Amino acid sequence: MASALGDIAALRLFAFDRVLSHDAATQTIVLLGSFPAEDGSNTAIVRIERAALPVDEPTTLLESAVADVRLIESNDIYTWLLGWLAPSAARPDVKINIICPATDVHIRKYTAQKYLIVHETPALYERIVKPYIDAFPASRTKWVQDILDGRSEADKVLHRDAAYVLLPDMKWDLVTLGALYLVAIAASPALRSLRDLARAHLPMLRSIRREARRVVAERWGLERGALRMFVHYQPSYYQFHVHIVHVEYQGLLGMTVGQAHLLDDVISLLELSPEDAPSIFAHMTLTYGLGDQHPLYTPLRAAQPEVDGPADD
Template identity: 65%
Template sequence: MSNSLADIDTLRSFHFDRLLNEDPITHALTLLGSFPAPEGAQGRSPAIVRIEKTALLLERAGELLSQSLRDARLIESTDIYTWLFGWLESSVDAPDVKINVIHPATDVHIRKYSAQQVVIVRETPALYARIVRPYIDAFPAARTQWVENILSGTSEADKVLHRDSSPTHGHVLLPDMKWDLKTISSLYLVAIASARDVRSLRDLHGGHLGMLRSIRREAARVVRERWGLGKGALRMFVHYQPSYYHFHVHIVNVNYNGLPGMSVGQAHLLDDVIALLELGPEDGPSVFEQATLTYTLGEQHGLYAPMKAAQDELDD
């Protein structure tokens, strides 16, 4: 189905059900609807479609008004200030929107992409062992099969920017699906660890320092060689709770601001993660196994209800 979704007629077959979310910062709408079921199945199957306006191309800045502007209409004018709506000519090099599709979408996907209120929770090692770890363990392997496909090279092999096959610190580096692959100011990559036993921040210990340092070093090298971004140009961070339970590191242009996933209460800088692990022993419990972690949970998250209820057990 993924290949057929590249066809304009298939995209137009989307039936809109309801709006899941809107993001005025990124100018994006997330829609819930359906596409015809995959070949061999009857009816339609749920789909999530996120439509986001793309950034203006810097290399076309000088011609936006003189050549690209197709029409303009006055909004208001006062003294030296004028506001207008404008329409640009269509261009193969400058698409108007980026479209992300999840199909078939599960109830978990729908909850994840729905607008929701959040709450701050504290997770002690005891609460992790009693509530969070069983929650992670309950996920079927199929939920991260797409990660396995990337690691094995059976999918997205042409997108991989760096592959480290080391048994101790192996990982792959590739563009994140949220990046449009053009706008350097919003550069967004992801490094996925080869180790299957590291599912979240809680699983890290001193023995993983080699992997983490390798990700930091190779990401900086690739970005410098491909896009000319020098030292200090990247923000590398780890989410807790993550969106999927296979360890990965987010790598974005440091000037790319406004991403919800970079908020305090979810993002942990890779440099800080490395520094904290360096304080502990290479063998034995790490700081992340022993610490109380504070983070936000949306009301649609599977941990929301049990973790919120468990907060009454904690001392203020």
């Protein structure tokens, strides 16, 4: 289905249902609807975001990129204008991501949510979270396996070895350097989240850090320290992966405290873990924000009295 949605005529067949979420800061809107299919229609999620302005050619912004303006107000040295950009094949106005057919899980993920900070002890992980992860069908991460097996996005791979593959994330437009976004995906299906990491994974994690730095230096001239590398918990999918973004990249909720763990810190904690034994991450109580649309929200919220204990003095 996705390959059939690559032109404007196909996009205009989208039947809108409702807005799932919108963010004025990131200029993003997520729509729920459907596209026609041979057997009726397929539920679809369409995420539209403003594309970045061409900072590599700033002189073109006022010379040719802005086609027209309208005065809003002027007061002393201050002037406010509305502006319209000229059509340009080299400068897209928006980036569009489509999930079709979208499942109820996708819809819940992209729906605006209220968040709660929860504490996940090792006991709660074993009782609530691990069974949830174990129940994930393989079809949910087929797209990941296609990347690992070289059946999809092979031409975009930046580094591949037996332990992981490094490539641009779909959130990056592949052009705007300040919004650079890569992902390193572990090859082992047994390595699903932060909880599964052990000292034995240190060579892989160090390689991800080293190769990411090498690739961005060779391809884009970025110096050491120009990358922010982190791991999500809870992740959006349970095949261990590392997010790698430009240090100047802003506006990503997943970089906030309560979900993101810096790769450098993860490596340091594993170095402190005992040899041939469960790592610190297997013994830690992990604290993170969880949205009310997440399937784990209700059971973990109900279990919090077990964690909190008596009220603080």
